[in-house]
Amino acid sequence: MAFESSLLRLLDERGYIHQATDGAALDALAARGPVTGYIGFDATAPSLHVGSLVQIMMLRRMQQAGHRPIVLMGGGTTKVGDPSGKDESRKMLTDADIDANIASIRKVFERFLDFGAKDAQGRPSGAILVNNADWLEPLHYIELLRTVGPHFTINRMMTFDSVRLRLEREQPLTFLEFNYMILQAYDFRELARREGCRLQLGGSDQWGNIVNGIELARRMDGAELFGLTTPLITTADGGKMGKTARGAIWLNADQLSPYDYWQFWRNTADADVGKFLRLFTDLDLQTIAKLEELEGQAINEAKVALANAATAMLHGEEAARTAEETARKAFAEGAAGGDLPTVAAGDEGIGIVAALVALGFAASNKEARRGIDQGAVRLDGEKVGDPHAIARPGARVSFGAKKHGLVVAA
Structure with missing residues (x-):
């Protein structure tokens, strides 16, 4: 469809849109003025990885189009664990671990988003980072279940991919994780109340969780909220x-x-x-x-x-x-012959063991693997611990302190 709002046009032409709840109404809302939207990120490690980058870029696109992004850090939900796309339960983290992870992750968001922006009247209008522990921690669990629980049915929850796929693979799904979708739905309702948030963004695996939040806010508050998901970003292979x-x-x-x-x-x-x-x-x-x-x-x-x-x-x-x-x-040294031997590889790269043998650093695969086990092998200065690691064109391969070579494009 042809979008009227600059936000949805931008997201569409750049390839971010997979599904939207009532796309026409969302488009009209965004065309009328600034919309507040959020994406949630759990703090399971000190850093996010590039698999989260499309979501971070979605928030950046929101701000570029004149809208207000919210980064929701899951200080509370990290203690539960999102079962979406997971075959195993995540390990439990302490409050100190989670707080340290959030502080570390925030540094990345500060590179992509403007947290200090102000509107024409000098009022704060930039991105904000909030922590769902602020409202989840004070909740009394029984009170939450009595208030929110009646709006969910086990029958419907069992149909969502995050639950169904785990059970089909016969992998354990704990009751703690089963509650994740309820808490995420509650997050959306809470952000709508606190921040006037009307839009939740996320990957395609979050569709069910997003719809739950929209329905919960409609049933409890009569609010009209929206969801938009990105396609699963895969590589050409x-x-x-x-x-x-x-x-x-x-x-x-x-x-x-x-x-x-x-x-x-x-x-x-x-x-x-x-x-x-x-x-x-x-x-x-x-x-x-x-x-x-x-x-x-x-x-x-x-x-x-x-x-x-x-x-x-x-x-x-x-x-x-x-x-x-x-x-x-590195390429120039390799091309000139210099002191560095080279091994050619296509875009798919070459296995580190094969590279070590081809460069003459190891006489056999067995010797190459032994060097890896002993911590003597590095790729671009980083120690290699996996004998199945791939060295791609541009990588510098080192064996010990004196043997260095380059992987060049075939």
Whole structure:
């Protein structure tokens, strides 16, 4: 459909929209003036990873279109655990762990959102970060169940993917986790009351949870709320966004270096470059269209543009320039023959064991694996502990203190 509001047009043309509850009404609401919308993030680790980046970018797009984003940190729901997409229960964290994680995660949001913005009258209008522990912790559980529980049926809850898929796989689903969707629905109602929030955004796996919140607010308060979800972001080979053989691509610099973050984007598959440019950078669509026209080796220019833009947004322009220059020098040394041996690989990369053998650093796969077990192998300076790790073009492979080589594009 053709959208009237700048918000939904922006989200649509960049590829963020999968489903919306009453899209026409939401479009009309957004066209009339600023809308407040939120996305929730649980604080299970000191950093979010790149799999959460599309949601962070959705909040950024809201603010770019003149609307007000809310970052909801799940200080309360982190203690319960969202079963969506999970086969196992998460480990329990202490209050101190959760508070420390939230403080660490906030640093990333400060890179993407303006928390200090003010309107023409000087009133605060920027993004805000709230913690659902503020209203969930004081609740008496029996009182909550008596007030909110009658609006949910077990029959319907059993139909949601987050519950049904876990049970179909015969994986345990605790009663604690089963309550997560009730608490998330309560969050939406509470934000509507406290902050005038009318919109919840999220991934496609959150559709059921979002609809629950809309229905709860309608039944209890007569409020009209809306939901909008993004498609599941996968790579061209069907893999999950951000899942690599080397582990999660963390957003905090103390969890993953800016150079490794830059390399992650630089190693994007050819077929994903255009999509990722639209989703994860602020480059205008005309520029992106020109980059998408590049073919053959020239498409590497588009990948560098993606890596620079994504890295600059998170870590700053200087970090992006430094990462690009480091990679350029590494390639130059390899191309010139220099002192560094090279091994060629396609976009899919090469297994670290095979790379060590091909570079002559190990005489056999067994020796390569032994070096990994002993902590002697590094990729771009990071110790490799997984013999199945993948080294992609641009990566520097080290074995011990003196053996260094480069993976170059085939």
